[in-house]
Amino acid sequence: MTETTTTGLSSTARTTLNRKKDRAATDRANLYAVLDEGLVCHLGLVNAGGAPMVIPTGYGRDGDTLYLHGSTGATTMRAGTEGPEVCVTVTLLDAIIYARSVNNHSMNYRSAVIYGRLRQPVDRAEKLHGLRMITDHLAPGSWEHARDVNEKELAAVTVLALDLTEASVKMRSAGVIDDPDDVAAGNAWAGVLPVHTGFGEPRPDPQLPEGIALPEHVSQRRQVRRPDPA
Amino acid sequence: MTETTTTGLSSTARTTLNRKKDRAATDRANLYAVLDEGLVCHLGLVNAGGAPMVIPTGYGRDGDTLYLHGSTGATTMRAGTEGPEVCVTVTLLDAIIYARSVNNHSMNYRSAVIYGRLRQPVDRAEKLHGLRMITDHLAPGSWEHARDVNEKELAAVTVLALDLTEASVKMRSAGVIDDPDDVAAGNAWAGVLPVHTGFGEPRPDPQLPEGIALPEHVSQRRQVRRPDPA
Numbered sequence: 237m238t239e240t241t242t243t244g245l246s247s248t249a250r251t252t253l254n255r256k257k258d259r260a261a262t263d264r265a266n267l268y269a270v271l272d273e274g275l276v277c278h279l280g281l282v283n284a285g286g287a288p289m290v291i292p293t294g295y296g297r298d299g300d301t302l303y304l305h306g307s308t309g310a311t312t313m314r315a316g317t318e319g320p321e322v323c324v325t326v327t328l329l330d331a332i333i334y335a336r337s338v339n340n341h342s343m344n345y346r347s348a349v350i351y352g353r354l355r356q357p358v359d360r361a362e363k364l365h366g367l368r369m370i371t372d373h374l375a376p377g378s379w380e381h382a383r384d385v386n387e388k389e390l391a392a393v394t395v396l397a398l399d400l401t402e403a404s405v406k407m408r409s410a411g412v413i414d415d416p417d418d419v420a421a422g423n424a425w426a427g428v429l430p431v432h433t434g435f436g437e438p439r440p441d442p443q444l445p446e447g448i449a450l451p452e453h454v455s456q457r458r459q460v461r462r463p464d465p466a
Numbered sequence: 467m468t469e470t471t472t473t474g475l476s477s478t479a480r481t482t483l484n485r486k487k488d489r490a491a492t493d494r495a496n497l498y499a500v501l502d503e504g505l506v507c508h509l510g511l512v513n514a515g516g517a518p519m520v521i522p523t524g525y526g527r528d529g530d531t532l533y534l535h536g537s538t539g540a541t542t543m544r545a546g547t548e549g550p551e552v553c554v555t556v557t558l559l560d561a562i563i564y565a566r567s568v569n570n571h572s573m574n575y576r577s578a579v580i581y582g583r584l585r586q587p588v589d590r591a592e593k594l595h596g597l598r599m600i601t602d603h604l605a606p607g608s609w610e611h612a613r614d615v616n617e618k619e620l621a622a623v624t625v626l627a628l629d630l631t632e633a634s635v636k637m638r639s640a641g642v643i644d645d646p647d648d649v650a651a652g653n654a655w656a657g658v659l660p661v662h663t664g665f666g667e668p669r670p671d672p673q674l675p676e677g678i679a680l681p682e683h684v685s686q687r688r689q690v691r692r693p694d695p696a
Binding site: 275278279280287288290291294321322324325327332334335338341345351367374375378379382384386389411414418419422423424425426427429430431432433435436437439440441442443445449450451454457 | 511517518565579604612615619658660667668670673674
């Protein structure tokens with residue numbers, strides 16, 4: 237049974253994971269699927285003292301470019317200069333695996349890990365496009381519905397870009413994998429508890445005037461993570 | 467209106483965040499709340515080449531110690547030696563904020579960031595305890611219900627510990643914060659879309675014999691993230 241699949245999408249050592257590399261490879265579509273389904277990424281940087289820091293932030297994707305909202309203040313790079321080496325990870329938790337033994341408890345998940353150097357778009361059009369990708373990802377439909385970004389706002393925002401060149405996807409999507417002796421003993425419950433992320437009832441802003449109905453791009457938004465396929 | 471709260475739980479520069487530090491401080495209870503509600507953490511390390519890497523992993527907490535499941539292969543430390551500097555981040559997404567302007571779109575979230583050096587318990591009792599904390603966090607009730615870890619399994623597992631000494635909590639829990647001109651114009655819908663993580667219907671393992679009913683510690687597990695309080 238295939239428990240965990242690791243897909244290296246480039247040939248560097250760090251995206252060719254050491255563990256479980258005998259497991260079946262999948263393709264770049266898995267990378268896109270994980271990135272498109274997640275809502276928050278974790279951006280890893282090395283600070284001036286050489287220590288790691290991990291910051292959650294919003295993002296969006298267009299083809300093989302990931303755009304990050306850079307307002308965290310974590311990066312002090314200037315537009316056009318080569319940015320710091322980073323690692324961006326997006327993780328989707330799909331299920332908790334209850335096994336007959338404590339040791340075989342596990343999680344079904346899908347995670348994407350991307351390595352590269354941040355780039356800060358110099359071009360106004362790319363910056364605006366990156367901001368649109370981030371907005372479309374966080375709140376699909378809002379770019380058309382809400383007031384446009386003005387020049388002052390655009391200037392105050394930092395958009396960062398990362399190429400999806402060096403990346404890997406790791407996933408576990410199996411059921412319970414127990415030791416045969418434990419299965420035979422049959423002393424404990426075992427199964428899969430799906431985990432999902434969903435949206436609650438939208439709450440209109442109290443200052444909203446009457447007559448502005450809940451728009452479809454909000455009302456139609458439903459569960460973002462697929463139920464666990466296992 | 468308080469939009470974002472940043473709490474530094476120690477006096478180091480990196481946990482005294484630069485942005486929005488005028489906002490109200492909260493306390494260590496917030497750190498515990500975020501850690502206890504999350505299911506996966508993101509572990510940041512610096513590799514031999516000086517580049518960051520960010521790995522999702524399970525964890526558990528006991529007082530001011532975080533225990534991590536170290537089976538990722540990312541760390542090659544030996545028990546008793548001083549481990550690498552790490553940053554562990556847990557992020558809970560509570561809501562998506564739809565504003566009248568694209569620029570004021572935001573997220574409500576709570577995130578905990580912990581800095582420190584990993585420690586690998588030397589003592590068998592602490593290693594077992596750490597494993598229990600990780601199991602209790604992932605699957606409360608399973609430690610009592612499932613077969614105990616045997617010595618061979620315990621030897622094969624890596625448990626890592628991290629003191630919650632240097633940490634910060636950042637959160638946004640407000641409603642829509644729009645520019646007065648946009649509120650007055652009233653041209654777009656604005657509101658809060660709560661985001662939650664919940665569990666689906668448990669699926670028993672096909673090899674389960676009849677007569678092993680779904681135990682309460684699984685059936686009673688419900689939504690793990692509070693609805694957004696804003």
